[in-house]
Amino acid sequence: MELLDLRKDGIDIQKQIPLSKYTFTKTGGPAEYLAFPKDLDELKKLVQVTREKNIPLTVIGNASNLIIRDSGIAGLVIILTEMKKITVKANTVTAEAGARIIDTAFTAARAGLSGLEFAAGIPGSVGGAIFMNAGAYGGETQNVVQSVNVLTRDGEFKTYSNKEMNFSYRHSLVQDNKAIVVSATFGLKHGDKLKILDEMHYLNALRRYKQPLEYPSCGSVFKRPTGHF
Ligand SMILES: Cc1cc2nc3c(=O)[nH]c(=O)nc-3n(C[C@H](O)[C@H](O)[C@H](O)COP(=O)(O)OP(=O)(O)OC[C@H]3O[C@@H](n4cnc5c(N)ncnc54)[C@H](O)[C@@H]3O)c2cc1C
Structure with missing residues (x-):
């Protein structure tokens, strides 16, 4: 074929x-x-x-x-942006790899689930966030990942635990084994919906000040923020 x-x-x-x-x-x-x-x-x-x-x-x-x-x-x-379903079950949120991590974070917040606030302004997908263990403002993807479903390059469907993902700073297992992230489940904590949303809006306001997203590349227009992002 x-x-x-x-x-x-x-x-x-x-x-x-x-x-x-x-x-x-x-x-x-x-x-x-x-x-x-x-x-x-x-x-x-x-x-x-x-x-x-x-x-x-x-x-x-x-x-x-x-x-x-x-x-x-x-x-x-x-x-993968057409694979974008996000579902909430008890204190977990499962998102397909192409869902935006921002949408995943806001879905969690609206369900009164805390843990993904740091991701409120990261303009990547869930797959991209898992791939590079995206993080911001002291939070990191690895802190909330429960499990990750992947398709290996051999076409095998596998589920990895957080530990098996071998996360470290801006690194995860899929950078090494080239597996394709299909979906991820985030384990979150119940919290006050308004406080969670408040924190996300606050972090986004900080970000807008440093990295205006309306420009294709903030680096050429504004000085990049210092520190880990
Ligand atoms: C304005 C701006 C602000 C940013 N702020 C932050 C920040 O605060 N923190 C941060 O960590 N990053 C930040 N980033 C970088 C970027 O948003 C993140 O790295 C994000 O996780 C990338 O996701 P993506 O879906 O866009 O990945 P892509 O750019 O599409 O891909 C990046 C890599 O991930 C791989 N990949 C993507 N999806 C999958 C998948 N499903 N399975 C396997 N591999 C996959 C690709 O092959 C590629 O190697 C920022 C970028 C911009 C432009």
Whole structure:
């Protein structure tokens, strides 16, 4: 089977698409093939064809931590932003990899769950946040991750515990084993909804002051904030 044959299964896959349309910096050349899977099943099919045909595979979340070269990316680029379901159960929030970490944090807050406040202004996806153990204002993804579901490059579905994710500063296991994050479950604490939202708005106000998000790259316009972000 060829990659474009997957269109018959309803998979959104196109050829030679400029990635500048999707990156935070609004730069970057074309993806040879670009797909937007809507669920795990579509993702599995895409991974399987790349394996069978030996096609290079690149996975992107919200493209807020990437600089893509003007010559583009060979092979298949998968953007996960259509896999974005977020569900709340008791004191946990489970989000698909393409959900924005900001939306996940606000969903948790509206459910009166505390722990993700630090992520209220990080412009990445859940997959990207897990990949690099994103953090801000003293909080870090690893502090609230309960488990992570991945698809390995061999097409195997696996669940890792927090410990197995081998988190450290801006690092996690998936940087080493190249597994694709499919979803993550965050273990949170019940709290006062208004206080949680208040803290998030406060952190966002601080951030807006330092990093105006309306610019494609804050670095070129404003001095980058110092310290860990
Ligand atoms: C204005 C601004 C403010 C920022 N503030 C912060 C901050 O406070 N704290 C912070 O930590 N970061 C910050 N960042 C960086 C960035 O938002 C984070 O690193 C974020 O976690 C990246 O997520 P993403 O979905 O955009 O990843 P992408 O840029 O799409 O990808 C980054 C890397 O993650 C990999 N990846 C993405 N999704 C998956 C997946 N599902 N499975 C496997 N690998 C995947 C990609 O292959 C790539 O190597 C900021 C960036 C900007 C532009």
